[in-house]
Amino acid sequence: MRLCDDDLGTPARLGAATVRLTIDGRTVEAPEGTSLLRAAAQAGIRIPRLCASERLEPFGSCRLCLVQIEGGRGYPASCTTPVAEGMVVHTHTPRLTELRRGVMELYLSDHPLDCLTCSANGDCELQEMAALVGVRRIRYPAGGQKHAGMPVDGSNPYFAFDAEKCIVCARCVRACDEIQGSFALTVAGRGFAAAVTAGQGEGFLGSECVSCGACVQACPTAALMEKRVIEEGLPERAVVTTCAYCGVGCSFRVELKGEVPVRLVPDGRGRANEGHSCVKGRFAFGYATHPDRVRSPLVRGSIDEPWREVGWDEAIAHVAAEFRRIQARYGREAIGAVASSRCTNEEVYLVQKLVRAAFGNNNVDNCARVCHSPTGYGLKRTFGESAGTQDFASVDHADVIMVIGANPTEAHPVFGARLKRRLRQGARLIVIDPRTTGLVHGPHVRAEYHLALRPGTNVALLNAMAHVIVTEGLVDESFVAQRCEADSFARWRAFIADPRHAPEAVEAETGVAAEQVRAAARCYASADNAAIYYGLGVTEHSQGATTVMAIANLAMATGNIGRPGVGVNPLRGQNNVQGACDMGAFPHELPGYRHVSEPVARAAFEAHWGVTISPEPGLRLPHMLAEAREGRFKGIYIQGEDLAQSEPDLEHVHAALEAMECVVVQDLFLNETARYAHVFLPGASFLEKDGTFTNAERRISRVRRAIPPLAGLEDWEITQRLAQAMEYPMAYSHLSEIMDEIARLTPQFSGVSYTLLERLGSVQWPCNEEAPHGTPLMHRERFVRGEGSFVLTEYVPTSERPDGRRELLLTTGRVLAQYNVGTQTRRTANGVWCSADVLEIHPQDAEARGIAEGDEVCIESRMGQTRLRAKVSERVRPGVVFTTFHFPASKTNVLVTDGSDWATNCPEYKVVAVRVERAAGASA
Template sequence: MTNSIADLAKAEAFFVIGSNTTEQHPVIGAAVKRAVRAGAGLIVADPRRIELARMASVHLRQRPGSDIALINALCNVIIAEDLYDTAFVAERTEGFEQLKAAVEKYTPAFAAEITGVPAEEIRKAARRYAAARPAAILYSMGITQHASGNAAVMAIANLAMLCGNLGVEGGGVNPLRGQNNVQGSCDMGALPDVLPGYQKVADPAARAKVEKAWGASISDRPGLTVVEMMNAAHAGDLKAMYILGENPLVTDPDLRHVQEALEKLDFLAVQDIFFTETAALADVVLPGAAFAEKDGTFTNTERRVQLVRKAIDPPGKARPDWQIIAAIARRLSADKALWDYPSPAAILAEAAAITPQYAGISHSRLERGGLQWPCPSPDHPGTRILHVGKFSRGLGKFSAGAYIPPAEEPDAEYPLILTTGRRLQHYHSGSMTHRVAGLNRLLAEERMEINPDDADALGLADGDTALIASRRGRVQARVQRTDRIKPGVVFMTFHFPETAVNLLTVSALDPVAKIPEFKVAAVKVTRLAP
């Protein structure tokens, strides 16, 4: 998030796109609801009639995969009707003329064709967003999990910059991160192209700095992303994997392909707290520790680094993961003493020394409360809002992307769009939440949401079992008829291994961010049994 969670109360309006906030990020969802009840405006763009849509003054039900056309059209209206922040555009940005030219063809009427949202609704939303200063944009994986997700994120940034909503309290472009420490994993360089602190591995100066700290050389070739790793393993180029606390055999797209890939590896080590579907394919399974069993830090979606404290011992012989990783590294290393960390605090101290955003962050400071990066020095209070007065690159650059249709579109054989998401009661692959009795009572199984019109055409009653098939696989699930979902679209989550929706999804990747297109797959649905 460019801004902070506490900032949400100061927004005059929200534009929520691709985020079912009240289910995926319930505490932020509640904050948005409080602000809306106190008078803030709310525009929701989501194919489903999510809970926030009921409070919204405008609900745009766009076709999955058409976000760029929609956002470009909002920019088009704001420019055409002269609703943008001329001072901000003039002083803080560059490339406005290019943006103007790029979005010119995205008239509301043109976008209506692509998105299925009436032109008048698009105008209404644009005017509502532009009228509110500051306005906050919230988005989540509904935007990013597309083959064109990166361009959609750029489009959102354009919209915010047009209206001067960056670098101000209550505004911002606020991606809501899915997992508790996905922000921290990225910050710490658990990415194939960057070192800790987003320093490019291809950048010799950055490499040199880290090499000096580590006393060893680093490869200048960017590595493979998750999906690329699976492809490489499938092709036989990747021989061994060490998987820490992940369950790609449920969470990754096109699962059949993932299973084949993992089976082809010469060696697979999996470290987890449960015997997951992925662990079953491993050569060695290492019992790690859950969050309550170890010390460390998590970084949340507002860039706040916070302490995780050990409250109980890991069960049996299980060990904190940092100790396990260090023990393996020690075995592999020529410089074994390098891996003798006395505590997680010492690890963060080392990481902070090469991660500019974390330079001023240490466990001892965090004892007194979390810190939001960038925090460049030990006396720096942290940064609540990014881009105040100046962007990191100087001027904010408009960079308009063109609408690209999803990698797979419905056709005669697979006539429906499957879009995937999450629900309140469960989490990710369910390895934690399925082991909480009450959560299972609240939601015991996955039900595919289908519009009653489509269900009628397929002869599906509430609770009937349906077969959902794509070009890659098939799953069975019971159905729930609901007008929460648009006609032509069905919705499922990946929480339940029994209804492993990722057997159906597309592994097409965004060319830049390499994110798979979980949100659009063409499927056909047939009735199996009542």
């Protein structure tokens, strides 16, 4: 039986009125605009169909779903016929049976009919429909025109297109257009020659295809099929879990044979992705079973020695002994931990508990330090909660969308596809980004305003927009009066109205024409619903937190908070970085964002944990490293983060790691940081564990174990054993017990339990007595902090500026096919799309330096230097160069300076003054 039987055939319509009609003698009710096909399906009546899917607009091509309507003429297709009051419909009549058999006979007259040896055998809608329709013979003799023998397009590493099995239902083409928005596929040719074609015939790999898998998902036959299914056969069982790549948090079905994952299929019921996926989550899971995975704990006396395989007991005992030794000699504060935002909420919670209860300090941090810590700081101060305000579905209601320093089509592809869909429906787009991202000029998508500012001038630009809003009477006065602090608003209004913030005054600084800024500000402020989405281009700056607050100010001043279609939405990078922050993996905050100095919060944990918690903030990650070089910080437990590649000022990081006496790395692979480690504890991938992840929309989703941990333990078990070895009692027998403890101690999570998650599928926090089913939209009636607070956002230019020697500004980002430092994606076939980091440079800057496309160039910052190949591109503006940091060999982060956000020390990855020249010895 197929797994997608719950597909109702056409999308839901939210008509205001309910229509009553009769289908096959049964009274059926459906919202106005609903198709007959869907109305029938909802009533449990299955009408045969092949071209229809509830994720695609009705198309009406297969002509199987025909029905008869009393008083109507002919045999309308039920997928394209809307319900009408009083309609009497028959879905099965002798004539309909004849017609369906006639049509199905035509399909089968051009199909290989090799069902028993077909890769879709048992998972084929054509097969199923043929059975349903009851075709018993094919009267068209062999020898007629056929598509048999057409070549298979196997260019994509993960799936193949076999044209002879294609029934030209165009579901793949429509999925590419309507869901992903790539418009990479077409049906080329007319009539019988009509054939699904990638691009202009280049094949899938050479086309605009982004390998999101929507076409494969949509295909009813074996025409588009995962290569692994072709090789392995159909999976036997499925486990629903949550993707471990970006912060979208897609729900997937892991389909397996025995303990071998065959494919990952997006789960239509997952509310973050609604059945969509990207090339990473859908296909790039091969790293989980890659031979490089470490399967046994490793220990060594010094980092010059070779590794020695040991058992878990020995490894854990060794770490505990070392940490206790260090604390005895150098003091309690001399050790700390980095929790992994790739791990589950429960695992992160345990790491911070280990630190606070067993280490006895607050020296715990997580990778949000280097990405969205400014978001937490900024949104907490202005709105009162350190998280985005909306759910993803909110974007469907936005009329103006402002994307600031984010590249969702590459870094958050599934949300990016949803955003593009809204743009194609007519929402207007403002992009604030130094680079021409895919959203600025995409297929059927265009930014009305692209404010290509000079890197590092976000605050100046956003202040200028606010200035326009305040001085041109665009403030939503009633919202501000009802919802925000009168005094902080008055102060802010006076501050921002100062002429020094006028677009004209900052034009030279930002490099954006004042008139463009004014127009964009008016566009944002005058929309019915305007939403802001932002990424690391906002946070990874010396004024990251200030920028976040400037964004919050804009949203409050224009009343764009508290309903669908609006809000302030950080696009979070890691699958569980929201969760890692929620769980208190911060040196200054306990779970639920409560400051360690708050006696009430501390007391609750102290009582439950039976320890005393320090009221002073612990060391932030960069300060752990700095203190290591100063000789005070001596031991670190690093869970799933590759500091030695991902941190800025890498030479300093390497020196700091070398200065420590015990570096413990817990990871899937011997990563860059493991070079400096004394103990390596092999962790488990997301396929090997239970737990929960929290995505960028605060959605808590279950992670479910599909295969046993390769090295024997899930990550939380390792942490628990370490705590026990350090003589702090921990004895959880199941993850749900950890979640229960989180719920008991954390107000935002008090209603969360595994039982609830099983029942609802997922839930967005806050989930408590007031919101037992969670909170898709925050700050609806009032802000979490009560009244919204306007914070003065003085623009303080970064000290990282071009000078005579370093004339260009380097900024960094990501590409679709690779993920962050590439630990996972480099161990998959995704390399066919991107196998190296390159330096994008504007043709003018390239020409001035004698650099041609593909030349090796030397890039030098005040911190260090590296070499990359040049890609001459107008996507960057003159004076700006761009690269990614997916490959260790690129050493991109060697260049990044020690500059950081003033409030959170989030590194200033996005602005590095560099000198770029053609590398000596580079071939002409």
